[in-house]
Amino acid sequence: MISQKIKKVLAIAMVTAMLSATFSGCGTSKDDSAVSSGSASGAASNSAAGNDEPVDIRLMTSWTAGSVAYESIEALLETYKKEKPNVKITHDALPSADLRTKLTVEMAAGTPADVSWCILSYAREFIKDDKIIDWAPVYNDPKHPEFKQWFSEVSLNFATTDDGKIMMAPQEGSIDGLYYNTEMFTKYGWNPPQTFDEFLALIPKIKEKGISPLVTGGKDGRFAWLASALLARSAGLDNFNALTLGDAMTGWKDPKYGFTDAMNKFKQMIDAGAYPKGVLGMSATEADQMFARGEAAMYYEGAWKPGNFATAGGDEFVNKIARVDFPVFTDCPNGDTKVNVGGNIIGFFVANDLPDAKREACINLVKNIVSPEFNVPIMEKGGFVYAGNADYDKTKVSPVMNQLIEAYRGATSYIPSMDAIAPPAVDLAIKQTAMPGMITGEFDVQRAIAEVQKAAEDYARGK
Structure with missing residues (x-):
């Protein structure tokens, strides 16, 4: 029997499936490139299956060909092939939007991947329905001491439920950044904005050039991080959490919880001309290229962007980029001026109810994937910030990536991006309906809020 929660996520997934064809195109699937696996790279030396019993594992990741992590995961799987021929792994690599759709549909059908990359909001739904394992016993198992060495209690905050279950093994940490072109800012004498008033005042100066x-x-609906930043700066952590996770999940239209202020700030950005004409027809890749060509001065999103910027403009361009925190709102007394969007919002789950040998093989596969040995080299290439504790060679990392790592490790508080914490229905209403509708002028602030409110009420009623 499929639970109501999974049914709700499945309904959203079916919408996402149609949108993904428009937003992302077809994913680069590796379904027919099965490779064998074992314990690789020295990260985890425990036997993958405990014996030579044949084990088949289906692994799903968002690391498609061309991504910074793709070559690394393929190399890890090749090592498995040589060391543990009894364990065969089929790697299903999909763009993240397509992966979420496929994962949710398969989870609802009872045929999920054995191991999968997953974002926090989806894992929260899956563990409520007992579809994925609780990692807490694994973290406390003497057979797997590496987990406690790599991940602090803070690393597990977002991945831990109120009753102490750990939804995922952390892998990617993240922090937001308002990226700006330092060469351009120096040339024109601009200062990176610290407050929202400074940000708005800078917009006409940039447009004059x-x-x-x-x-x-915009074509890919890349507004989830901005939605979180606007809401946190407007209303603060407590109100943010109440809306997305707590007792006020149907309070999006209530000014007390700050979403009204957040959307009013977004409207000010639009009215000032923050975005270029046609932004809603622009893919993330096209936006990266525009930034790299010097046709845009700033770009706001998460810590993986330097890797994308390197693809778009090369290392020379990346070395021109710096980051600052999202500007603070001086006129919102309840807003949090220090919180960063990010945290440990991405990890790997193992499906529940697997045979013992297969479960152990999956745990050991995840152990390798979330290890410092696997992740630090990717971080040094600018792929993402590693969620665990590990030294790295700062000389191999671009200045902006060093800024991100330092900001991540020094942050006093985090909130996840909207797509990692809000119910999927609400997240989609914000980033694919409300905010784009405001950019086109189809929606005013109140209509945009009403769209999100309706999605939240439908979710709460179990539609």
Whole structure:
């Protein structure tokens, strides 16, 4: 029997499946490139299956060909092939939007991947329905001491439920950044904005030079991080959590919880001309390229972007980029001026109810994937910030990536991006309906809020 929670996520997934065809195209699937696996790279030396019993594992990741992590995961799986021929792994690599759709549909059908990359909001639904394992016993198992060495209690905050279950093994940490082109800012004497008033005042100065102030992948609905930043700066952590996780999940239209202020700030950005004409038809890749060509001055999103910027403009361009925190709202007394969007919101789950040998093989596979040995080299290439504790060679990392790592490790508090914490229905209503509708002018602030409110009420009623 499929639970109501999974049914709700499945309904959203079916919408996402249609949108993904428009937003992302077809994923680069590796279904027919099965490779064998074992314990690789020295990260975890425990036997993958405990014996030579044949084990088949289906692994799903968002690391498609061309991504910074793709070559690394393929190399890890090749090592498995040589060391543990009894364990065969089929790697299903999909763009993240397509992965979420496939994962949710398969989870609802009872045929999920054995191991999968997953974002926090989805894992929360799956563990409520007992579809994925609780990692807490694994963390406390003497057979797996590495987990406690790599991940602090803080690392597990977002991945831990109120009753102490750990939904995922952390892998990617993240922090937001308002990225800006330092060469451009120096040339024109601009200062990176610290407050929202400074941000708005900077927009016309940038436009006077024929440059777009801010760019994003509007076609791909890349507004989840911005939605979280706007809400946190407007209303603070407690109200943010109440709306997304707590007792006020149907309070999006209530000014007390700050979403009204957040959308009013977004409207001010739009009215000032922050985005270029046609931004909603622009993919994230096209936005990266526009930024790299010097046609946009700023770009706001998460810590993986330097890797994308390197693809778009090369290392020379990445070395021109710096980051600052999202500007603070001086007129919102309840807003949090220090919180960062990010945290440990991405990890790997193992499906529940697997045979013992297969379960142990899956745990050991995840152990290798979340290890410092696997992740630090990717971080040094600018792929993402590693969620665990590990030294790295700062000389191999771009200045902006060092800024991100330092900001991540020094942050006093985090909130996840909206797509990692809000119910999927609400997240989609914000980033694919409300905010784009405001950019086109189809929605005013109140209509945009009403769209999100309706999605929240439908979710709460179990539709």
